[in-house]
Amino acid sequence: MTTALxxxxxxxxxxxxxxxxxxxxxxxATGGRTFDVHDPATNAVLASIADATPEDGIRAxxxxxxxxxxxxxxxxxxxxxxxxxxxxxxxxxxxDLALLMTLEMGKPLAEARGEVVYGGEFLRWFSEEAVRIxxxxxxxPEGTGQMIVSQRPVGPSFFITPxxxxxxxxxxxxxxxxxxxxxxxxxxxxxxxxxxxxxVSLLEKAGLPAGVVxxxxxxxxxxxxxxxxxxxxxxxxxxxxxxxxxxxxxxxAAEGVLRVSMELGGNAPFVVFEDADLDKAVEGAMxxxxxxxxxxxxxxxxxxxxxxxxxxxxxxxxxRVRDMKVGRGTEDGVTIGPLIDADAVAxxxxxxxxxxxxxxxxxxxxxxxxGVGTFFEPTVITDVAKGSDILREEIFGPVLxxxxxxxxxxAVRLANDTEYGLVSxxxxxxxxxxxxxxxxxxxxxxxxxxGVVSNAAAPFGGVxxxxxxxxxxxxxxxxxxxxxxxxxxxx
Numbered sequence: 001m002t003t004a005l006x007x008x009x010x011x012x013x014x015x016x017x018x019x020x021x022x023x024x025x026x027x028x029a030t031g032g033r034t035f036d037v038h039d040p041a042t043n044a045v046l047a048s049i050a051d052a053t054p055e056d057g058i059r060a061x062x063x064x065x066x067x068x069x070x071x072x073x074x075x076x077x078x079x080x081x082x083x084x085x086x087x088x089x090x091x092x093x094x095x096d097l098a099l100l101m102t103l104e105m106g107k108p109l110a111e112a113r114g115e116v117v118y119g120g121e122f123l124r125w126f127s128e129e130a131v132r133i134x135x136x137x138x139x140x141p142e143g144t145g146q147m148i149v150s151q152r153p154v155g156p157s158f159f160i161t162p163x164x165x166x167x168x169x170x171x172x173x174x175x176x177x178x179x180x181x182x183x184x185x186x187x188x189x190x191x192x193x194x195x196x197x198x199x200v201s202l203l204e205k206a207g208l209p210a211g212v213v214x215x216x217x218x219x220x221x222x223x224x225x226x227x228x229x230x231x232x233x234x235x236x237x238x239x240x241x242x243x244x245x246x247x248x249x250x251x252x253a254a255e256g257v258l259r260v261s262m263e264l265g266g267n268a269p270f271v272v273f274e275d276a277d278l279d280k281a282v283e284g285a286m287x288x289x290x291x292x293x294x295x296x297x298x299x300x301x302x303x304x305x306x307x308x309x310x311x312x313x314x315x316x317x318x319x320r321v322r323d324m325k326v327g328r329g330t331e332d333g334v335t336i337g338p339l340i341d342a343d344a345v346a347x348x349x350x351x352x353x354x355x356x357x358x359x360x361x362x363x364x365x366x367x368x369x370x371g372v373g374t375f376f377e378p379t380v381i382t383d384v385a386k387g388s389d390i391l392r393e394e395i396f397g398p399v400l401x402x403x404x405x406x407x408x409x410x411a412v413r414l415a416n417d418t419e420y421g422l423v424s425x426x427x428x429x430x431x432x433x434x435x436x437x438x439x440x441x442x443x444x445x446x447x448x449x450x451g452v453v454s455n456a457a458a459p460f461g462g463v464x465x466x467x468x469x470x471x472x473x474x475x476x477x478x479x480x481x482x483x484x485x486x487x488x489x490x491x
Contacts, residue, residue, distance in 0.1 A: 005044055006330075009103060012096055016198045018049045020056055020217070023063035024210025030055050035219040037194055040106045040338040041328040041373045047194060052216040057185070057224040058231065060214035064156040064183040065233045067211030072153045072181040074209075076131045079179060083127035085206035090120040093202060097195060101166055102329040104192045106337035106374075107292055109329050119168035121456035122175040122472065129477045130179035145489040151481040153181035154259055155235030158228050160187050160221070160249070162240045163340060164295045166195035172460070172471045173238050174203075174213060180480035182236065184213045187224060191340055193217040229253055236480065239263070240297075243420070243465045261469030261479050263297065263461060265394050266422035269415035270300035270451075271437070273408070274308040276427035277449070282316045284451030285400065288425050290324070290378060291452065293337050294398040295344070297466075298423045298445075298454065302391050304414050307404040310382070314402050318363040318380040321400070326375055336398055338374045348376045348397035351390040355401060358385040365398075392418070408433065412440045422462035425451060444470075 005013070018034075019026035033051035038044065052060075071079075090097065098112035107115075135150040157177050161169040170186065177184050188196035200215050218224045229237060229252045236259045239249050243265040253260050270288055272281045288300035305313050329337040339345050345368050352366055365377030378398040384391060390401045405411045415424060423445040426437045434448050444462035447453040454460060459470035469479050 087123035157236035163189035287451035421464035422466035
């Protein structure tokens with residue numbers, strides 16, 4: 001069963017390009033191949049778009065390589081101005097971008113608007129950083145010469161972005177690359193490519209020269225990506241997605257000794273101490289767990305709550321969860337949209353089922369929702385036993401799982417008991433304890449008494465098997481710069 005699109009949705013989709021964007025032109029894929037993009041809430045076909053072949057991927061890299069020298073030589077102020085104009089165009093089209101994300105990914109419209117704000121900030125931030133790329137100059141210690149340390153663009157870059165934040169993941173990679181003077185080939189996800197395609201059309205309107213950004217969406221990701229990564233002209237690979245896929249891409253990139261940035265899986269602990277302000281903790285939990293329907297690498301995955309407050313905390317979050325409205329993200333009041341596909345629903349069902357078999361109690365939700373679309377009830381489960389799959393695997397769904405602890409040492413041990421290390425959340429009113437947790441938790445980011453940490457001005461990234469490199473902040477542009485040292489001998 002499918003549902004017809006509303007008139008405003010049809011009109012918006014009519015303004016989204018359907019081709020590949022290579023060398024400044026929108027064109028069909030080789031052989032005219034196409035694939036369909038669906039609304040996960042209704043199963044409706046949103047668009048039929050060009051399906052890039054490996055040959056198309058190499059054509060896109062050809063265009064990026066051809067544009068690299070001139071783009072690197074473009075004045076930093078000009079690069080900055082283009083990014084700023086792109087930011088302004090995003091503001092003009094913020095409702096279009098938000099609706100497009102809701103249609104193809106399913107998130108509630110209010111959250112999609114929030115992503116437009118967040119993603120747009122990368123354009124503004126890196127428009128400012130483009131003119132601040134600096135080096136240094138000074139005498140060597142021996143006094144025999146002058147040392148010049150300068151920064152140069154890494155070169156043509158290949159981006160593979162995920163489906164869950166289709167706008168922000170594109171801007172978070174494209175903006176620093178352009179600011180640094182690198183050209184780009186981007187492969188958006190097959191499940192949610194339309195937002196990236198629409199955004200790149202805005203970059204085109206902002207005056208981006210031909211070939212600087214190229215878009216090759218495809219239904220065969222590995223087939224298209226492998227020859228691009230193997231091409232000796234490519235100098236940088238950036239990927240956001242699962243650790244499993246990230247390992248394979250790192251192995252491929254090793255052949256060419258490519259610079260890599262990898263933002264991979266997460267298994268974020270959310271630690272609530274006995275002295276926590278539970279009002280803050282509950283608000284933080286709702287944001288950290290249910291934002292984006294729980295489909296975020298930064299989503300809290302394991303709620304590790306002190307035994308003295310676990311029951312009170314669980315009752316409060318369960319009460320909030322029972323009031324959440326499930327439905328298509330365009331509907332008024334909806335806070336939980338569909339999961340991205342049937343596999344995501346099946347995984348949520350399996351993880352909850354395993355926890356219940358091991359003795360966990362379901363306080364709210366717990367079931368897939370029958371009917372059209374891929375919906376799963378927002379869920380709270382307590383008394384989750386050690387060894388449960390839900391404590392080891394990334395849930396990527398609206399399921400809040402609570403385990404308990406008794407001592408600070410136990411909390412640290414449980415929080416660090418994972419191969420992942422992207423982000424952690426800690427709630428305590430004890431400042432000294434908060435500082436101890438900053439030092440003790442093995443994550444690249446941490447929220448102390450707050451449930452959302454992402455910001456364009458902050459370095460986003462993890463440790464251990466959650467990835468390498470950082471996106472955003474002062475650090476973000478350096479992922480696209482190489483350091484060159486020159487010695488000039490004294491006369």
